Amino acid sequence: MRIVSILIALLVTVALYLFIFERDRLAGTDPAEDASEPANAVTLDLPPAQKIANEVKPVAVVARHSSARQLDSAxxxxxxxxAARSVNVTAETTGRVINPPLRKGTVVEAGQALCELDPGTRDASLAQAKAAETEARVALENARTLATGGYASETRVLSAEAGLESARAAVAQITRDIENLQIKAPFAGLLESDTAELGTFLSAGAACATVLxxxxxxxxxxxxxxxxxxxxxxxxxxxxxxxxxxxxxxxxxxxxxxxxxxxxxxxxxxxxxxxxxxxxxxxxxxxxxxxxKPAHLVAQSSLTLNDEGQIGLRLVGPENRVVFAPVEVLRDTRDGIWVAGLPDQADIITVGQEFVRAGVLIEPHFDSETAQGTETEQ
Known part of the structure; x- marks a missing residue:
């Protein structure tokens, strides 16, 4: 009896093992296939609305064909x-103004006298300098005659020559000083200020007038x-x-x-x-x-920003995928905005560009409007 009981226990143990651990193999099924069946069953059992939502659908947008045109830039x-020139005309010598002033706004010619100064004793000084020059010339001639006869040294001749040159310099200095008594316009122009008033004493460097x-x-x-x-x-x-x-x-x-x-x-x-x-x-x-440079005329509303903050346009790319193109704004006009940075031919998304991103599948509908006219105002 004990042996029979042991055999029965072993048979029951084997039967339980096969039923629990080897059930799928004995039934002739694959556990992997069984694991996939529930998922497939769930998918097949989804309602129609949710099935459509899970499918990839292109986004409908409106686009426009655009061609680049040469835009004269500025x-x-x-x-x-x-003013081309502006000069404060100043005195080069001292003296009192003896001519009536010219009023501001007067048109003057180059070399026209603006202020005339009192010569004072300069004429007498010039006569004295010329007399000294004549005396120095005679002294030089006498020194040369004596030196030729051996009655004067070469040093005396050199001293006489120096005296003559000094006298000539004095004459030239006084002559130039007399010429500076007339303060003249350096170029043709317009008086921006009155010339110095009659009776005004001008020192060297004092302003006579401003000429533009x-x-x-x-x-x-x-x-x-x-x-x-x-x-x-x-x-x-x-x-x-x-x-x-x-x-x-x-x-x-x-x-x-x-x-x-x-x-x-x-x-x-x-x-x-x-x-x-x-x-x-x-x-x-x-x-x-x-x-x-080549440019496209686009509506201001077509411009958008990408995630990096760059201004640009969204275009219809290959396989109807969205492409973002950065642009440079050249000019704003009444007809639109001229932008550069696009290819010569571009399909610009004009409606719906804010609801799509780069790489999104779209269904473009091209408007029937022709490209906007070229800009007439430069």
Whole structure:
């Protein structure tokens, strides 16, 4: 009986092992397949709305075909007008003014007398100097005659020559002093101040008047480092004054040294001003022509920012994937914004660009509008 009980216990143990651990093998099924069946069953049992949500659908956007056009570029700067020359005409000798003053605003010619000083005793001093010159000349001739006969030394001749040269210098000095009694305009221009009043005593260095040369006049602006490389000598320039008047000229000077305080470069443009209509110190806005570059005209609303804060446009890329293209804003006009940095042909997303990112699959719908007209105002 004991042996039978032991056999029965062994059979039961084997049966339990096979049922628990080898059930799948005995049934002829793969555990991996059984593990995948629940997931497949779940997927097949999903409702239709959730199945559609799990699928990758392209995002519908509106795009526009755009072609690059050559845009005449210009550097826009603000500055002021400046006289071509401005000089404080001063006295070179002393004396009292004996002529009536010329009033400010008077047009003067080069060499015209502005202030005339009282000669005083200069005429007498000149006569005395000329007499001394004649005496020195005679003394030199006598010394040379005596030296030829052996009655005078060579030193006496040299002394006589020195005396003659000194007398000539005195004559020249007094003559020049008399010429300086008339203070003349150094160039043609306009009086910015009255000349010295009648009876005013002027010492050497005292101001007689201020003369401005306004034809031509200079337009002076300061270009930042980012723009100075686009400006060339001789470049055509259009200028608009505060009054609304416009003039044209050419760049006549471009500084090679930056202002140490502002790090900007001085630019000068010469403008004809025969009627003196442009005054010194007026505010002016300059548009200096620069080399053109290909650009696209886009709507301002099409511009967007990427995650790094760069301004740009979202384009339809290969396989209808979104591509972000950084751009450079060149000019803002009534028709849109001119931007550079895009390829010659670009498909710009104009509606929906804020709801997609680079790499997103899209379904572009191109609008029927033609490209916007070229800009007429430069």
């Amino acid at each position: 550097v826009i700067l603000r500055g002021e007008t400046e 040369q306004l034809d031509p006049i200079k337009l002076v602006v300061y270009a930042p480092e980012a723009d100075v490389s686009e400006i060339k000598l001789g470049a055509l320039t259009g200028a608009r004054l505060v009054s609304g008047d416009t003039v044209t000229g050419q760049v006549s000077f471009l500084s090679r040294s930056a202002d140490p305080a502002t790090r900007t470069f001085r630019v000068e443009v010469e403008i004809p001003n025969p009627d003196f209509a442009i005054r010194d110190g007026q505010t002016v806005e300059l548009a200096i022509s620069a080399a053109g």
